[in-house]
Amino acid sequence: MTDKSPSLRTPMSKVRYLGSARSGTRHMMHTRLTAAALLPLSIIFVCIVVSLVGKDYNTVRAALGNPFVSIVILLFLLAGIYHMMLGMQMIIEDYIYGEHTKQWSLTANTCFAIAVGLACAYAVLRLSFV
Amino acid sequence: MADANPNPMANEARRPLSPHLQVYRMTLTMFLSGVHRVTGMVLYLGTLLLAWWLIAAATDAKSFETVSWLLSSIIGQLVLFGFTCALFTHMMGGIRHFIWDAGYGMEHPQREYLAQMTIWGGIILSVVVWIIAYAIR
Numbered sequence: 001m002t003d004k005s006p007s008l009r010t011p012m013s014k015v016r017y018l019g020s021a022r023s024g025t026r027h028m029m030h031t032r033l034t035a036a037a038l039l040p041l042s043i044i045f046v047c048i049v050v051s052l053v054g055k056d057y058n059t060v061r062a063a064l065g066n067p068f069v070s071i072v073i074l075l076f077l078l079a080g081i082y083h084m085m086l087g088m089q090m091i092i093e094d095y096i097y098g099e100h101t102k103q104w105s106l107t108a109n110t111c112f113a114i115a116v117g118l119a120c121a122y123a124v125l126r127l128s129f130v
Numbered sequence: 131m132a133d134a135n136p137n138p139m140a141n142e143a144r145r146p147l148s149p150h151l152q153v154y155r156m157t158l159t160m161f162l163s164g165v166h167r168v169t170g171m172v173l174y175l176g177t178l179l180l181a182w183w184l185i186a187a188a189t190d191a192k193s194f195e196t197v198s199w200l201l202s203s204i205i206g207q208l209v210l211f212g213f214t215c216a217l218f219t220h221m222m223g224g225i226r227h228f229i230w231d232a233g234y235g236m237e238h239p240q241r242e243y244l245a246q247m248t249i250w251g252g253i254i255l256s257v258v259v260w261i262i263a264y265a266i267r
Contacts, residue, residue: 032231035224042217046259054267057191064187084177087170116177123184130188 027086034083041076048073065127073124081117085109158245165249166223169216176213214259219252 048069052060063069088109096102154160183201186193200206226244229235235244 032228035228039221039225042221046214046217050259050263051266053263057187057194060187060194064184081177084170084174088174091167091171116181119181120177120184123181123188126188127184 027089031083031086034079034086037079038076038083041072041079044072045076061127064124065130067128070124070128074121077117077120077124081113081120085113088113158249159241162223162226162245162248166220166227169220169223172213172216173220176216179209179213211256211260214256215252218255218259219248222248222251222255 048063052063055063064073089106092102092105092109096105183197186197201210226235226248229244235241
């Protein structure tokens with residue numbers, strides 16, 4: 001019963017965290033929840049964009065600044081950006097094998113999602129308040 | 131027992147992997163599963179375009195006209211149509227996953243019907259949306 005190198009980790013901790021993702025169903029559930037939210041939100045978003053095709057600049061500004069439109073776009077961004085972050089995380093976990101590369105890729109993914117989400121939200125909010 | 135090897139590709143941890151693409155005949159269901167992931171990736175990169183468009187709209191008329199002009203060019207329209215197809219195909223694939231999550235549609239021929247729904251639903255929805263967009267512009 002002697003170990004090759006004695007470890008302070010209990011068998012339970014090894015069982016819980018050996019997978020590449022280091023976590024379980026939370027990400028899956030959040031993906032499903034954001035996907036369900038995105039079903040109506042992305043359809044409405046597509047309708048908004050289609051209705052602005054070929055319109056002049058002031059019409060577009062006024063439409064995107066409208067409270068209902070702004071709120072829907074912000075909700076679409078919130079659900080969509082989180083959903084895309086989780087999806088990309090799965091892709092990284094599946095295909096990148098080096099542990100350090102994987103961790104840095106996951107960090108880059110989170111940063112990208114936050115940056116793009118914040119940039120879009122900033123634009124929508126600026127259109128609402130200016 | 132030592133802690134798990136951080137690099138599964140290191141010598142002592144390299145175990146035979148299960149090949150799939152080299153072994154199995156490419157079926158439609160397999161292909162669409164890959165398409166679901168690829169469209170997700172395409173949409174991920176497409177948010178950059180969305181950010182550009184929104185920020186241009188929030189900034190001034192000149193930057194918005196630059197974006198509009200680029201998006202109304204032939205290549206711009208092709209890119210946008212590609213994104214529309216990616217969005218709707220990914221959405222149909224997502225609905226397919228929801229149906230599977232509920233436990234339905236895993237037998238033959240249901241999974242073939244779901245595969246047809248995914249690919250045709252995606253294309254048809256994209257075309258319908260674009261026809262509407264062109265009709266009202």
